[in-house]
Amino acid sequence: MLIEKNERIKNKGRETRNKRKTQTAKSFEIKLDKSKISKEKMGNLQRLFLEGKWFTNYMISKGITDLVPYKDYKIDKVNVKVKDKFEERELRLLSSQMKQYIIKRLQNNVKALHELGKKGKKVGKIKYIKSLHSIFLMQYGNTYTLDMKKRTLHIQGLGDFKVIGLEQIPDNCDITTANLIERNGDYFLHVTVYVPKEEKVHNRKAIGIDLGVKDQITFSNGIKVKYNVEMPKRVKKLYKVFSRSQYNNETKERSKRGQKVLAKIKKEFARENNQKRDINNKIAHYVAAKYEFVAYQNDPINEWQRLFGRRIYQTSIGGFRDTLKRKVSTPLEVGRFAKTTGICMYCGYSLHLNLSERMFKCPSCGHVQERDVSAAKAVEGLSLWNVGETLVDDDASTSNKLEYLKSIPHVKASIADEARSPKQADGAQEAPSVRVG
Ligand SMILES: [Zn+2]
Numbered sequence: 001m002l003i004e005k006n007e008r009i010k011n012k013g014r015e016t017r018n019k020r021k022t023q024t025a026k027s028f029e030i031k032l033d034k035s036k037i038s039k040e041k042m043g044n045l046q047r048l049f050l051e052g053k054w055f056t057n058y059m060i061s062k063g064i065t066d067l068v069p070y071k072d073y074k075i076d077k078v079n080v081k082v083k084d085k086f087e088e089r090e091l092r093l094l095s096s097q098m099k100q101y102i103i104k105r106l107q108n109n110v111k112a113l114h115e116l117g118k119k120g121k122k123v124g125k126i127k128y129i130k131s132l133h134s135i136f137l138m139q140y141g142n143t144y145t146l147d148m149k150k151r152t153l154h155i156q157g158l159g160d161f162k163v164i165g166l167e168q169i170p171d172n173c174d175i176t177t178a179n180l181i182e183r184n185g186d187y188f189l190h191v192t193v194y195v196p197k198e199e200k201v202h203n204r205k206a207i208g209i210d211l212g213v214k215d216q217i218t219f220s221n222g223i224k225v226k227y228n229v230e231m232p233k234r235v236k237k238l239y240k241v242f243s244r245s246q247y248n249n250e251t252k253e254r255s256k257r258g259q260k261v262l263a264k265i266k267k268e269f270a271r272e273n274n275q276k277r278d279i280n281n282k283i284a285h286y287v288a289a290k291y292e293f294v295a296y297q298n299d300p301i302n303e304w305q306r307l308f309g310r311r312i313y314q315t316s317i318g319g320f321r322d323t324l325k326r327k328v329s330t331p332l333e334v335g336r337f338a339k340t341t342g343i344c345m346y347c348g349y350s351l352h353l354n355l356s357e358r359m360f361k362c363p364s365c366g367h368v369q370e371r372d373v374s375a376a377k378a379v380e381g382l383s384l385w386n387v388g389e390t391l392v393d394d395d396a397s398t399s400n401k402l403e404y405l406k407s408i409p410h411v412k413a414s415i416a417d418e419a420r421s422p423k424q425a426d427g428a429q430e431a432p433s434v435r436v437g
Pocket residue numbers: 344345346347348349362363364365366367
């Protein structure tokens with residue numbers, strides 16, 4: 001019987017590993033809706049993390065390397081140091097699996113420290129922790145379960161919690177492990193799921209992208225995108241309050257009020273970063289789904305950040321470029337020093353454009369185009385030429401694209417001033433001679 005069971009587990013493991021080869025892991029953040037958590041359940045959540053801390057510190061005190069995860073988790077009482085005395089505390093919420101994982105994690109930390117030590121790095125011992133911020137939920141369907149219809153999360157031993165953000169999780173996925181996270185008094189679930197690998201597009205469509213400071217993204221089909229997630233004014237005020245709060249030199253701690261304000265500031269930053277990441281993902285995903293070849297220049301965004309500071313920080317176009325590189329079928333990178341601004345796409349004439357000059361007017365053939373669109377076209381042209389492809393125009397989907405981009409919160413999308421072809425521009429100049437003729 002036992003042999004049979006082992007064989008079954010082995011086969012199941014092999015099956016899973018083979019399946020994972022055709023899948024990619026994705027991670028989603030889901031928030032527990034605090035407004036719908038009863039006082040009792042809230043107390044339990046807090047208690048769970050507290051028990052996790054007690055258990056962690058107790059295990060550290062016993063000497064981690066000698067612990068056996070599958071044996072030593074079996075305790076339900078620990079000694080906790082309160083001021084100078086030890087008091088006994090009961091572990092009533094921390095499940096066996098949670099405890100086993102805490103031991104494993106501690107042992108991994110010890111191993112990592114040991115490895116560092118071997119490399120000659122100076123390493124200390126594992127220290128007692130002041131607080132625990134994450135609890136690993138090892139097994140979906142056992143340690144925790146999600147109910148998509150009721151929008152609830154069930155945690156073993158703690159009950160059901162209403163959650164926000166379940167709609168991010170795709171239908172056709174395998175839900176695996178999760179981390180229950182406490183962050184500045186809020187609770188989140190980081191779920192790992194496996195989805196089928198995305199089919200890369202093969203439509204030979206191409207688009208060029210110009211990244212900039214004034215307009216963050218300009219596409220070679222003329223669409224411009226601006227986005228700006230601004231730090232609310234109250235954050236500035238919070239900073240002031242924080243800097244004035246008491247700092248105790250002995251305990252190396254801020255006053256209660258100071259700590260509270262700091263938690264609020266961190267929360268604001270986290271929210272802002274999430275919004276930016278979300279925008280970047282949405283735009284990059286859309287581009288990757290529509291175009292096989294996506295060309296962009298390897299601009300020195302870090303340098304821009306130094307020069308333009310806050311404006312770049314608020315948009316994180318570097319993050320957009322990285323996401324794009326990861327997602328598109330064939331990313332085409334144009335070198336940082338290649339000239340793409342001030343080049344005529346019709347006759348190849350090149351001139352120097354100051355940052356204040358928003359239009360490119362070709363002195364040679366008369367072609368007129370908005371500066372960034374012209375640069376995006378040059379980026380597209382240059383890289384397609386490098387891979388031996390020809391330009392594919394994409395007028396039909398331009399309006400769809402515009403509508404989609406407009407639907408993303410905080411994003412402003414528009415079509416840049418229309419280009420005038422060399423012929424039209426020439427026509428204007430030649431008007432008098434036509435009359436004469
Ligand atoms: Zn020209």
